[in-house]
Amino acid sequence: MTAAQDDAPDPAAPDVATADTPWVPDLLGDGFQARTLPLPAGAEATLVRHVPSVAPQGSPAQVAVLAVHGFADYFFHPHVARAFADAGVAFYAVDLRGHGRSWDAHVAAGGDPNLVPDIAVYAQDLDAAAEVVRAAGHTSLVVLGHSTGGLIAPLWASAREGRAEALVLNSPWFEHNARRPLRWSAVALAETVAPLAPRAVLSHLGDDYARALHLDHGGPWEFDPAWKPHAPFPVRAAWFRSVRRAQRRLARGLDLDIPVLVLASDRSTTSEHLTSDTVLDVEHIRRIAPRLGWDVDFVSIRGGAHDLSLSAGSASEEYLGVVTDWLRFVV
Template sequence: MRHTPSVDGDDGPRPVAVLYVHGFVDYFFHPHVARALAAAGYAFYAVDLRGYGRSLAAHAAAGHDPNLVPDIALHARDLDAAAGAVRAAGHTTLVVLAHSMGGLVTSLWAASRPGRVDALVLNSPWFDLNENWLLRGPVTRLVDVVGRVAPRLPLGGLGEHYGRALHEAWGYDLAWKPVEGFPVRAGWFRSVRAAQRRLRHGLDVAVPTLVLVSARSGPHRHAHDALLTTDSVLDVAHIRRGARHLGRDVQLVTVEGGAHDLALSPPPAREEYLRAVVDWLGARVPA
């Protein structure tokens, strides 16, 4: 997808393009983000990864589970294709803006594909599992074994509370982003935990990187009044810790009152998030 008004100017394509990558149980429905970056001089594109959003029907028709791939490393091919298409349109510089699971996938992709991207902006990246020590340790090791022999074994899914609050505020397509999510299966979960392990051991993302995180986490297992003013999906301490393992040029910005998807926070946090992204890009990757 492309934000058509921002792609071509009177003198040809804008030099710098931003490619948006969504999270798990997600797709691109953020036109206000496209408009904000276009107003700052950037061409804007977005991709729905295989099995997500606008790519879901073809994925399901081929017999695959919604939102799931055998290994999230397969999304590197999706990113290769999307990045190639953006550069083929004539843009000389590429910034990737990624949310949650997309932040994990693009971090590993950027580290393993030097030269594919010129800067990375991560919105509440999924750097670790927001659970207790039992699930993050012994259960993860058990799933590592089970996921090899029974990859389609269902392990559960997302809580409905955050999705329900988000839908009430934004009214997105529930066929593509159901409030109850899609079932999480052992093989996919095993690949996520392997990717998070790689991050903890340290990546070498050799491009300027901005990590944005809410000021606080909220409970993720039940409804509460701060679902959209705290990160009620991930633990912000995990994000802060994970940011230190990305590379040598990483800036961390905290957004007071931000939701898990900072771009979907209520005002003034949403404006603060967009301003932080635009200001950082203006300093590090001028349009």
Template sequence: MDDSGNDWTEDVLGEGFAARTLRLPGGAEATLVRHAPQDGPGVGRPPVLYVHGFTDYFFQRHLAEAVAGRGYPFYAIDLRGHGRSIDAWTAAGGDPNMVNSLRLYEQDLDAAADAIAEDGHTGLVLMGHSTGGLITSLYANVRPDRVTAMVLNSPWFDLKGKWSDRTVVTQVVYALGRIAPRTVVSTLGGDYGRALHHATGGEWVYDLRWKPNEGFPVRAGWLAAIRREHRRLGRGLAVRCPTLLCTSDKTGPDAGEAAVMLSTDAILDVAHMHARAPKLGGTVEVAVIEGGAHDLALSPKPARDKYLTTVLDWLDATV
């Protein structure tokens, strides 16, 4: 096997961050990012692995610095077809962010866990945002011996909207997913992205090629895969590790002014997260962050500080 991708190199985030290509079965690639502060990682604390959502990748330097500042070695993965891994995926004929089965991401997370263990760490705390929260929940369910604890940041546990609408959409994407999986069935609104990005008045600097404001096209095969795993979660998982599930205090509109986009969950329905938290299994603690955005780590202060403190205090008390 070609090991040329197994060396750490300087990451696009610059000083203090390194990246490593993870070679996956079938020729796919994911990218593991490591934060290596000058004062070094903590001793004896389990590493944290951050898993992003749809139309997303890891760019949250402040999150890495906060976690490492409490002594937890910090890693993040750009899953196949996302962010740092997108060029290899599209060059091989894939659509950005598109898979037909979320089970494929078990390979990405297995490879990341193996690489983190090679760095000399034991245990693993998963930190998943949005779609990443669904992916990490499924992974903790099938790899219970690998996961020490889990933090979920606004996890995607159901479609937003009325039950009747969700039912119709699901049947349509199941049918299209079988016969025409690349069919575009939806797109994201751009108001949330514009509220975040520095070029349109937001706080955050990131690559719009990897996280465009309007998102990547939502394709039938991908959404069918999401709905299958929503159904699996609805039947109940058997996650054994302690879990902290964090949400905003309000579900927001799909579009609106920046102040609304950043003080509510403008992407998902908070009630769905709360309703399905017990379906994870094990011990699940729910924390509500007043004024939090969909990505709680990108909320304006003071909600952002409250979220980070809540997560880090919970880790200190739990692991």
């Protein structure tokens, strides 16, 4: 997809042939390995795998999950990997170019952390990750997308028919969380500014949600605050324009022919970060979800946070239980 097209990702884009890069120990420690995925034009993504889940008793698990994080985020969720392992599912996660483990190469090449001018390029990241997962011998691939990853994944699946057997979307970013007049004005501003100044800062991502999650601020989770920022993070014009175009494409309907599970919190608020969605409007998610395809299930998780796997109390366990039970039924 070029910056002028209202579509994503481009189904005519070439496949990515993944070089034979080695698996190395991952920062999450025992049981986790990471592998660099070289991409076109010198870009890189990083694939993480939970080794005990990949081939229990020496044979590849039939079903593999590939997790795709959200904006200004990365994979730091070992409890999620272990929950899928307990269900007999192989677990992988990808840090997209410019995020987390893939940050340094992107910045060294002149890119902005966590940002690209056009999110359609992430189709290359998912192509490369899916190729490695398939090569491991799993018979079914399920892509699990969170937030922005939940926007990227269904568009990729629509353009890459047959690459995935199912999708799971955790609080997917289907719509900009603002009142309609503000959404319209934000789109108009991005469309005007992006061609002239693609790196112009239109706004900043708030830091309250990430801070509320982190141990240092009383939250239950430990992660790198540089990779999941605790400071307001810039939202640049070209990136935001590409997101809004992708959202409009998805909202028109995708006609996916694979099972899709969409999950979201039961409510949105502005301050209850661990027990509600303080990033997105869950009613947007509920309304748009049926447009994805012919076999879409929607589940509300009571007391769920924006990232349902990081919810307080039993909500995280409920989310993981719903997903693993659903996978037993559909793949």
